[in-house]
Each structure stands twice: as structure tokens, then as C-alpha cells.
Amino acid sequence: MKFGVVVFPGSNCDADCYHVVKEVMNQQVEYIWHKENTVDGFDALILPGGFSYGDYLRTGSIARFSPIMPSVIDFADRGGLVIGICNGFQILLEAGLLPGAMLRNSSLKFICKSVYLKINRADTPFTNRLKVDHVIRIPIAHGEGNYFCDENTLQSLKDNGQILFSYCGADGEESPEFNPNGSLANIAGISNLKGNILGMMPHPERCSEEILGGRDGFYIFDSMINWLKEVGK
Amino acid sequence: MLKANIYVTLKNGVLDPQGEAVKKSLKVLDYGQVEEVRIGKFIEVWLEGDDRESALKELEEMSDKLLANPVIEDYRVEIVEVN
Numbered sequence: 001m002k003f004g005v006v007v008f009p010g011s012n013c014d015a016d017c018y019h020v021v022k023e024v025m026n027q028q029v030e031y032i033w034h035k036e037n038t039v040d041g042f043d044a045l046i047l048p049g050g051f052s053y054g055d056y057l058r059t060g061s062i063a064r065f066s067p068i069m070p071s072v073i074d075f076a077d078r079g080g081l082v083i084g085i086c087n088g089f090q091i092l093l094e095a096g097l098l099p100g101a102m103l104r105n106s107s108l109k110f111i112c113k114s115v116y117l118k119i120n121r122a123d124t125p126f127t128n129r130l131k132v133d134h135v136i137r138i139p140i141a142h143g144e145g146n147y148f149c150d151e152n153t154l155q156s157l158k159d160n161g162q163i164l165f166s167y168c169g170a171d172g173e174e175s176p177e178f179n180p181n182g183s184l185a186n187i188a189g190i191s192n193l194k195g196n197i198l199g200m201m202p203h204p205e206r207c208s209e210e211i212l213g214g215r216d217g218f219y220i221f222d223s224m225i226n227w228l229k230e231v232g233k
Numbered sequence: 234m235l236k237a238n239i240y241v242t243l244k245n246g247v248l249d250p251q252g253e254a255v256k257k258s259l260k261v262l263d264y265g266q267v268e269e270v271r272i273g274k275f276i277e278v279w280l281e282g283d284d285r286e287s288a289l290k291e292l293e294e295m296s297d298k299l300l301a302n303p304v305i306e307d308y309r310v311e312i313v314e315v316n
Contacts, residue, residue: 024287057300062299102251103249103305104250106250108254149304182250
């Protein structure tokens with residue numbers, strides 16, 4: 001499988017994603033500079049975390065108009081796997097590939113810590129190596145991860161099973177005290193209706209090896225690879 | 234040359250943690266009468282030409298596309314100066 005890591009000016013988790021795909025998952029991977037205008041030949045795309053364009057105006061709002069983005073949108077429209085992590089999630093929201101928007105964390109603080117996530121679906125390209133209701137531990141690092149959408153959108157996210165990850169306690173308790181940033185419905189990650197696009201605030205690339213204190217993130221990349229193998233490119 | 238002021242504000246019902254924090258700070262400064270604070274953006278744009286009508290149309294397009302996010306924000310455009 002060949003992964004592409006899209007690099008925007010200000011991306012800073014691109015090398016981590018590249019490392020995990022290449023050294024941990026043993027797959028092919030290439031960086032894609034934001035000024036490129038094709039994603040031909042890639043099986044999956046990663047929009048990494050960071051502070052693209054310095055978070056100017058709104059997080060992700062300027063990266064969303066980078067020259068590479070029409071190809072990313074086209075790739076996603078054709079059913080290609082796209083995962084946006086942290087700033088990558090914010091860019092997917094701004095691009096309209098996922099519904100909703102990010103607000104500043106309710107605490108106004110930049111939060112950098114490991115959190116627990118509950119798995120709500122295990123039949124998706126991104127979670128098929130996990131189990132429903134299992135709890136995984138993945139770090140977050142963001143100032144604007146407070147997911148917001150209108151009531152109808154939230155209802156349709158719930159009805160269509162698009163909330164793949166919810167912030168929770170160590171035993172899976174989904175209460176406000178385990179919500180680090182004020183996100184609606186403890187949302188940590190959502191997919192599009194078709195299921196081929198995932199946006200998540202936590203950083204799976206920061207916990208895919210034991211040496212980093214945990215490897216729960218590994219299963220998200222492994223799910224993508226497994227899905228690409230099973231369902232075909 | 235035209236100059237426009239664009240006011241981008243959070244929609245009603247969208248929580249504003251920044252506004253909340255500033256409100257608390259104003260309370261600390263003893264401005265007890267403050268009931269609510271909401272923070273938005275003020276954007277100034279200078280444009281070539283002097284056709285206000287087409288400029289307004291363009292500015293609204295810019296706001297829809299980039300300057301504001303319709304999921305969480307409203308905007309208002311006013312053209313203030315013509316030289």
C-alpha cells in the first residue's frame with residue numbers, strides 16, 4: 001500500500017506519520033507538498049497535525065485552499081481513504097469533506113495529554129482492527145478541538161453511526177468530566193457518510209510503538225491497511 | 234478604490250469561550266454590570282475600482298468562501314469609503 005502524507009506550511013506531525021507508515025507498518029509512503037496538484041498512485045492520504053498557515057483566520061481555513069486540495073477532494077469523492085489528524089481534521093472540516101467546525105477549547109487552554117477514547121464502530125476502514133465499546137488511549141495536543149455542529153447535523157451523525165470515537169473515562173464512561181475540550185457529544189472523531197474519510201483530534205501516530213508508551217494508535221493504521229487489502233484498492 | 238469593513242461574529246447559540254474568559258476578567262475589574270461578552274473579527278479590505286454593487290457581491294462571495302465559516306459564524310459587509 002502506498003500512503004501519501006500531505007505537507008502544508010506549518011504541518012509538524014508529518015514526519016511522525018511518515019515514520020509510522022514506513023517503519024512501523026512497513027508500507028510505502030511519500031510526502032506530498034501542498035503545492036503539488038495530483039495524488040495519483042496513492043492508496044490512502046494522511047493530512048497530518050500541526051499549525052498550517054499559523055492557524056491564521058481559522059484553523060485549517062487557508063490550507064483548505066492549497067493547490068493540492070482539489071486533488072484530495074477528488075480522491076475522497078472517488079472513495080479513497082483519507083485520514084485527517086488534529087489540524088488535518090480541522091482542514092477536512094473547512095474543506096467541507098466532513099460536517100461541522102472547530103471552536104476554541106472550552107477551557108481556553110492548549111491541552112496536551114493522553115485521553116481515553118471509546119470505539120463506537122468496528123466495521124469501518126479505520127476501526128476494523130478494534131472492537132466496539134473497547135477503550136483505547138491516545139494523546140491529544142490542541143487548542144481548538146471543541147467540535148461543533150448544528151442539532152440536525154449532530155442527530156444525523158448519531159443516526160448514521162459517523163461518530164467513530166468518543167472521549168470517555170478509562171472504563172468507557174462517556175460523561176462531561178472526560179470531555180477535554182467541550183466537544184459536542186464528547187466527539188473525538190467522525191467519518192463522512194460513505195465512511196472513507198476520518199477526522200480525529202487525537203494523534204494515533206504518537207502512540208503506535210511500545211517505546212512511546214503505548215501502541216493503540218497502531219490499530220487505526222493497521223485497520224486502514226487491512227481494509228485496503230480486503231476491500232481492494 | 235473602495236474600502237470595506239467586514240464584521241465576522243459567532244452565530245447565536247455558539248459558545249464563545251474567549252468571550253466568557255473576557256467577561257470573567259471584566260468582572261474581576263469590578264465591572265459587575267457586564268452580562269455577556271462575545272468576540273468576533275473585524276476585517277478591512279481595500280479593493281480596486283469604484284463599482285459598489287459588484288464590490289459588495291464579490292465581498293460576500295469572499296466571506297462565504299473564506300473569511301467566515303457559515304457553520305459557526307455570521308458576517309456583515311459594509312463599504313465605507315470611496316476615493
